[in-house]
Amino acid sequence: MNKQLTIEQFVASLKSGMTIGIAGWGPRRKPMALVRAILRSDLKDLTIVAYGGPDVGMLCAAGKVKKVIFGFVSMDAIPLEPYFRKARETGGLDILELDEGMLQWGLKAAAFRLPFLPTHVGLGTDVMTHGGFRTVQSPYNDGEVLLAMPALKLDAALLHVHRADRLGNIQALGPDTYYDEWFARAADRTFVSTEEIVDRMDVSYPDDARANIVERCFVHGVIAAPLGAHPTSMPPSYGWDMKHLKSYADSAHEDGGWDRYLAETIGADEAGYLGRVGGKDAVSSLPLPIF
Amino acid sequence: MTTAPEFTLCEQLIVAASEAWRGNGELVATGIGPAPRLAAGLAKLTHTPELMMTDGEAWLVEDPVPLGPRGYDDRKAAGYLPFSRFFDAAVWSGKRHAMVTPSQIDRFGQTNISYLGGTYEQPKVQMLGARGFPGNSICHINSMFIPQHSKRVFVEGEVDMVSSVGYNPARRTPGVNFSRVDLRLIVTDLCVMDFGGRDNAIRVVMLHPGVTFDQVQDATGFALEAADEIKTTPAPTAEQLAIIARLDPHGLRAGVIKDNPAGRRS
Numbered sequence: 001m002n003k004q005l006t007i008e009q010f011v012a013s014l015k016s017g018m019t020i021g022i023a024g025w026g027p028r029r030k031p032m033a034l035v036r037a038i039l040r041s042d043l044k045d046l047t048i049v050a051y052g053g054p055d056v057g058m059l060c061a062a063g064k065v066k067k068v069i070f071g072f073v074s075m076d077a078i079p080l081e082p083y084f085r086k087a088r089e090t091g092g093l094d095i096l097e098l099d100e101g102m103l104q105w106g107l108k109a110a111a112f113r114l115p116f117l118p119t120h121v122g123l124g125t126d127v128m129t130h131g132g133f134r135t136v137q138s139p140y141n142d143g144e145v146l147l148a149m150p151a152l153k154l155d156a157a158l159l160h161v162h163r164a165d166r167l168g169n170i171q172a173l174g175p176d177t178y179y180d181e182w183f184a185r186a187a188d189r190t191f192v193s194t195e196e197i198v199d200r201m202d203v204s205y206p207d208d209a210r211a212n213i214v215e216r217c218f219v220h221g222v223i224a225a226p227l228g229a230h231p232t233s234m235p236p237s238y239g240w241d242m243k244h245l246k247s248y249a250d251s252a253h254e255d256g257g258w259d260r261y262l263a264e265t266i267g268a269d270e271a272g273y274l275g276r277v278g279g280k281d282a283v284s285s286l287p288l289p290i291f
Numbered sequence: 292m293t294t295a296p297e298f299t300l301c302e303q304l305i306v307a308a309s310e311a312w313r314g315n316g317e318l319v320a321t322g323i324g325p326a327p328r329l330a331a332g333l334a335k336l337t338h339t340p341e342l343m344m345t346d347g348e349a350w351l352v353e354d355p356v357p358l359g360p361r362g363y364d365d366r367k368a369a370g371y372l373p374f375s376r377f378f379d380a381a382v383w384s385g386k387r388h389a390m391v392t393p394s395q396i397d398r399f400g401q402t403n404i405s406y407l408g409g410t411y412e413q414p415k416v417q418m419l420g421a422r423g424f425p426g427n428s429i430c431h432i433n434s435m436f437i438p439q440h441s442k443r444v445f446v447e448g449e450v451d452m453v454s455s456v457g458y459n460p461a462r463r464t465p466g467v468n469f470s471r472v473d474l475r476l477i478v479t480d481l482c483v484m485d486f487g488g489r490d491n492a493i494r495v496v497m498l499h500p501g502v503t504f505d506q507v508q509d510a511t512g513f514a515l516e517a518a519d520e521i522k523t524t525p526a527p528t529a530e531q532l533a534i535i536a537r538l539d540p541h542g543l544r545a546g547v548i549k550d551n552p553a554g555r556r557s
Contacts, residue, residue, distance in 0.1 A: 025374060070420055071420060071421075071422065071423075072419050072420040072421075072422045073419070073420060074419055074420075079419060080417070080418060080419070084417065085416075085417040088406070088413070088414055088417035089409075089413065089414060089415065089416070089417055090413075091412060091413035092413075095411075097405065097411075097420050097421055098421070099421055099422075099423060099424070099425035099426045100378075100422055100423045100426070101378040101382060101383065101423060101425075101426040102425070102426070104378065105378075119383075120383075120426075120429045120430060120467075120468065120471075121383070121425050121426040121429060121430070122425045122426075123425075123429060123456070123464055123467045123469075124425075124428075124429060124453075124456035124459075124462045124463065124464065124467065124469065124472075125401075125421065125424075125425040125428075125453045125454060125455065125456055125462075126405075126411075126421075126452045126453040126454070127421050127425050127454070128425075129453075130411045130452075135464070135466075135467075137466060142468075143466065144466065144467070144468050145464060145465070145466030145467045146467075175348055175349035175350065175373060176348065176349040176373035176374055176375055177373075177375055178373075178374050178375055179374075179375060287363070288363045290359075290360060290361055290363060291346060291347030291348045291356075
């Protein structure tokens with residue numbers, strides 16, 4: 001068993017029209033190398049499920065997206081994602097706007113193979129009205145009416161982690177891994193990019209097994225992508241590149257800004273990307289964000 | 292306690308806002324934005340030490356983390372509350388009181404941070420999306436901080452997209468348990484309001500020195516109620532100002548209210 005893929009093999013295994021979940025949270029621990037591979041591909045009409053950051057903005061800017069299912073789209077210090085904003089304000093982008101908690105609840109429903117999970121959340125708001133959600137009544141004495149959050153089934157999930165082995169054992173370090181594990185369990189196929197690939201995790205890093213956020217039966221492909229979260233943060237290894245995110249955000253207000261970003265920064269291949277954004281040393285020494 | 296000689300309006304509002312958490316006990320106090328965050332820290336360091344709070348990343352701290360640049364490891368973790376368990380542990384369990392700054396608020400206390408104008412399909416101005424507001428509002432206590440009280444914020448009709456639940460009877464779906472909806476304080480640059488009016492109507496309970504009720508009403512898109520006895524917002528004490536200064540070593544609070552006006556004594 002060897003789940004290692006090249007980035008080309010990864011992108012070739014996706015199809016237009018798929019529903020793809022992107023793990024991470026806003027500008028934090030996003031599988032950006034995998035997102036960039038999609039940006040360079042012919043894929044289109046994707047439905048993206050995410051706690052969105054620049055991943056969602058870039059895919060919208062590149063015309064890859066039919067629908068976004070989101071709890072938010074933001075880059076923290078740059079609160080509004082400019083390309084997502086542009087796509088929304090231009091019209092024509094299909095969306096399903098969720099509460100943050102509803103999104104992970106829908107992933108959990110999919111992971112548990114349930115049609116829905118009940119929740120209070122969304123009731124009484126326009127998330128309910130616009131999202132077309134239905135309610136269920138508790139069969140017990142309380143008789144409460146609850147929102148039935150439908151399963152968010154994913155064709156594919158994309159994660160970025162610190163370590164993986166060829167069997168699909170992964171380790172995600174850092175203080176918070178958000179809902180990454182639930183994206184993986186909600187998906188038919190999960191692709192994990194990683195800072196480092198080893199042959200056997202039990203040989204290389206047996207003491208860190210608690211960082212194995214999701215079991216290897218939910219991991220279908222591992223892809224080497226050192227510094228692959230750039231420009232988002234990957235604690236404890238490196239912080240986000242706010243200078244880069246700012247210039248990316250500014251490009252949304254310039255004529256031909258996206259085309260230039262795509263050609264000159266995303267470029268033709270991942271191998272050259274790190275050089276184009278300042279080099280390996282600069283990226284790996286980006287300070288961790290302070291909140 | 293002595294009253295300090297000099298203070299800004301923002302500092303006066305931080306002190307007023309800290310009152311939102313008084314006596315809340317063991318729950319997570321979340322202040323989103325510089326002033327609410329300072330207010331939560333002040334509450335924990337003065338009248339309500341039982342409060343819990345995070346460093347804004349993943350760790351529970353007993354010493355509120357100062358705003359702005361600092362050493363990454365300066366915060367000392369007492370516990371762990373990452374986003375990956377935030378809904379389980381803090382939001383859906385009701386163990387939280389958040390103070391937020393929505394873009395719009397209506398007479399029912401419903402708020403909007405999603406988009407302004409246009410339609411769901413094509414908004415005029417796309418903002419953040421509803422984030423955690425639907426869940427926050429139906430599960431735990433909430434308060435609001437509004438640095439510029441105006442009709443743009445306190446809108447005449449309903450907010451453009453109802454992101455958080457308020458007390459609007461038309462949106463009270465039969466059979467749904469809305470018993471945990473609990474809106475407390477709204478602190479603005481003009482006044483302090485609560486939801487103690489008829490049917491939870493918004494009510495002015497405190498006016499900042501020199502501000503009249505009519506002035507507040509004129510800046511509000513809907514009719515406000517007045518408390519039987521409207522108090523005057525107190526000036527901060529020297530102790531409170533010292534704590535605020537310690538929690539904001541880079542002076543980020545100076546940017547909260549336009550031109551950072553001085554506060555006033557009654």
